[in-house]
Amino acid sequence: MSFRVLLDEIRTNLLQVTTRLQIPEVSFTLEPAKSEFGDVTCNIAFLTSKHLKKRPYDIAKLISDEYQKNLGTLVSKVEPHQSGYLNFYANNAQLNRLVINAAKDAIYGMVDIGKKSRVIVEHTSVNPNKALHIGHVRNVVVGDTIARILSKANHDVVVLNYVDDSGLQVADIIVGFKHLGFSETPPDGQKFDNYCGDEVYVKTTEQYAQNKSLEEIRNNILKELEDGRSDIAKFGKSVTNRVLAEQLKTCWRLGAYYDCLNFESEIVRSHLWPDIFEKLKKMNLIKYESEGKNAGCWVILSQDEDKVLVRSNGTATYIAKDIPYAAWKLGLVDDPFYYKKYSVQKNNKVLWQTTLEENRDPKQHFRSNVVVTVIDSRQARLQNIITELISKFDSSQKSYLHLGYESVTLSADTANVLGIDTKGKNTQMSGRKGLYINADSVLDMLEQKTIDETKKRNPDLSNESLHEIASKVAVATLRYEMIKQDLDKIITFDYSKSLSLDGDTAPYIQYAYARAVRILEKAQAKPDFEASYELLDSEYETNLVKLIGRFDLNVEDAANNLSPKVIAKYCHNLAVTFNVFYEHVKVLDSENADTVNARLCLVHSFKSCLENALNLLGIETPSRM
RNA sequence: GGGCUGGUAGCUCAGCUUGGACAGAGUGCUGGACUUCUAAUCCAGUGGUCAAGGGAUCGAAGCCCUUCUAGCCCGCCA
Numbered sequence: 001m002s003f004r005v006l007l008d009e010i011r012t013n014l015l016q017v018t019t020r021l022q023i024p025e026v027s028f029t030l031e032p033a034k035s036e037f038g039d040v041t042c043n044i045a046f047l048t049s050k051h052l053k054k055r056p057y058d059i060a061k062l063i064s065d066e067y068q069k070n071l072g073t074l075v076s077k078v079e080p081h082q083s084g085y086l087n088f089y090a091n092n093a094q095l096n097r098l099v100i101n102a103a104k105d106a107i108y109g110m111v112d113i114g115k116k117s118r119v120i121v122e123h124t125s126v127n128p129n130k131a132l133h134i135g136h137v138r139n140v141v142v143g144d145t146i147a148r149i150l151s152k153a154n155h156d157v158v159v160l161n162y163v164d165d166s167g168l169q170v171a172d173i174i175v176g177f178k179h180l181g182f183s184e185t186p187p188d189g190q191k192f193d194n195y196c197g198d199e200v201y202v203k204t205t206e207q208y209a210q211n212k213s214l215e216e217i218r219n220n221i222l223k224e225l226e227d228g229r230s231d232i233a234k235f236g237k238s239v240t241n242r243v244l245a246e247q248l249k250t251c252w253r254l255g256a257y258y259d260c261l262n263f264e265s266e267i268v269r270s271h272l273w274p275d276i277f278e279k280l281k282k283m284n285l286i287k288y289e290s291e292g293k294n295a296g297c298w299v300i301l302s303q304d305e306d307k308v309l310v311r312s313n314g315t316a317t318y319i320a321k322d323i324p325y326a327a328w329k330l331g332l333v334d335d336p337f338y339y340k341k342y343s344v345q346k347n348n349k350v351l352w353q354t355t356l357e358e359n360r361d362p363k364q365h366f367r368s369n370v371v372v373t374v375i376d377s378r379q380a381r382l383q384n385i386i387t388e389l390i391s392k393f394d395s396s397q398k399s400y401l402h403l404g405y406e407s408v409t410l411s412a413d414t415a416n417v418l419g420i421d422t423k424g425k426n427t428q429m430s431g432r433k434g435l436y437i438n439a440d441s442v443l444d445m446l447e448q449k450t451i452d453e454t455k456k457r458n459p460d461l462s463n464e465s466l467h468e469i470a471s472k473v474a475v476a477t478l479r480y481e482m483i484k485q486d487l488d489k490i491i492t493f494d495y496s497k498s499l500s501l502d503g504d505t506a507p508y509i510q511y512a513y514a515r516a517v518r519i520l521e522k523a524q525a526k527p528d529f530e531a532s533y534e535l536l537d538s539e540y541e542t543n544l545v546k547l548i549g550r551f552d553l554n555v556e557d558a559a560n561n562l563s564p565k566v567i568a569k570y571c572h573n574l575a576v577t578f579n580v581f582y583e584h585v586k587v588l589d590s591e592n593a594d595t596v597n598a599r600l601c602l603v604h605s606f607k608s609c610l611e612n613a614l615n616l617l618g619i620e621t622p623s624r625m
Numbered sequence: 626g627g628g629c630u631g632g633u634a635g636c637u638c639a640g641c642u643u644g645g646a647c648a649g650a651g652u653g654c655u656g657g658a659c660u661u662c663u664a665a666u667c668c669a670g671u672g673g674u675c676a677a678g679g680g681a682u683c684g685a686a687g688c689c690c691u692u693c694u695a696g697c698c699c700g701c702c703a
Contacts, residue, residue: 036646041646046684428697485637485639488631503650508666515663580666624663
């Protein structure tokens, strides 16, 4: 129960009023108002103005006079505004009680959009030949946040991570290990994924320019990888598994968790592709080209340019691996996989992996009618082709959705630090060239910065507490930077600007939380929720209550639009409103015991609501910092 | 050449889906507030022909069209 109750009450009463006044039915909107215009605002007068041949203000006046006769329980005043809006003022005491009591509950903010229906969210899907850089982090964080938001909207969410362990990039590092003499053990202390990406991959790809014979070696390795039985394939599997294990450490450090790892090598080796291939032929969705530039190839018939699916030498292209996977996710083909436990994650969820070998672990069901795939928007064209093909392949309720996002680039200054002169322009990162910022290194820097700051304010804290706080703040800062803006905005990473802890950042929000915790700690008694809520009557208090009350409206918005930033903005807004309250209202020094208690209730509900909302962003809440 | 996405304050961005009340934050800059529930904070000031032009509308940052501009994508690579 929340602000929504107020909206519902007004809608019901307004409908009665308009019926009585014989105002035609129109689909008016009721929405939270800016504070100087009451609490809820309605545009009905604009919509009916033409039909009634009256000025909007006169209609608003008419309606408000009628509404005023019977205000209901949650409204204290209705007013027409000169502009034509109809403004409603809440009965604060009633609303305070309602919101503050609701917000302390853990399920607060839940909205039932999903009705428990399943949604697959696939994200991360980093090639297992390198460590995560900050571009990958955007994918992980967007995907993980979307998964959390959809769960809050009562979807049954399954999170998949696709491991492309049979691609060219893996072949590259095998060339490095087997033909260029790179040691299989990284130098002391270096993570294996860093070593593979920074050393083996970068230096091996450098060699191709000078040594053309290496490319042929690589192509042979690629073929052996796809076959799966060779020694090279086994070696590849062991290397990619080692890289994957290290990548997952970074993902878990970021607070992202998964349900299942899907390996491309297994999709390739299953019968999925030949099955789909035959079906596509029968349905005339693909075509064999006997002449032209694609002679000898099977191509996808698309509104766009035709896309080669099977090369003239009979091998499948990249997109031909994605189609069976998409079909598998949507349950359009029989499931050829067995499942085994990969590990139990920090959040106590089991992480499964696919396997083609029969085993004793129970069969899992990780498929769904709705699939959201998080991939950067550079791949939009290919993803559209897949979406189009799937919709022709199965015209039922299946929905394959590409959630795209813009890339993370480096500022000119930061590129300079890495030794590249970009002439003052931002630049795309490149794994191949070694031009990227490692994710763990950013977290390490943020942790160090946080430790320095926290020590200044809390000299008495133990080392252990300091590190725990630093970890929470560092992860939060990076995650927040990755989702606070829209998905279609390029993020420019800059060492000095992106590591800030002031202003519109996660630490600002976490700091508000810590302040609330301290008030509750220092209070003489726990809040008693049978409180005198009418005492919370300053704008600092009522503004905070009303914002807390809007949590579920924001969850709904974020879930419907797959927009994580909505929740980020909400959390920031909540923190701002609390900080203003904090500076102007002294909770523990209030005039009398009843006021202290009422305010403690508010602080408690704020804390609970913020924790709840931050949880959707994968941001944890330190009680001191 | 074709396709996708962006262009709002010096800088980074909200607002656009669902048109309506003086276009909002952060940051920067100028000044102010810690013997007080943590100043990672707060308060005040500064700063905008909403890229340009046209159109439909009583009304446009928002909708439609055109243009300019920036980025990305257009391989029998993945």
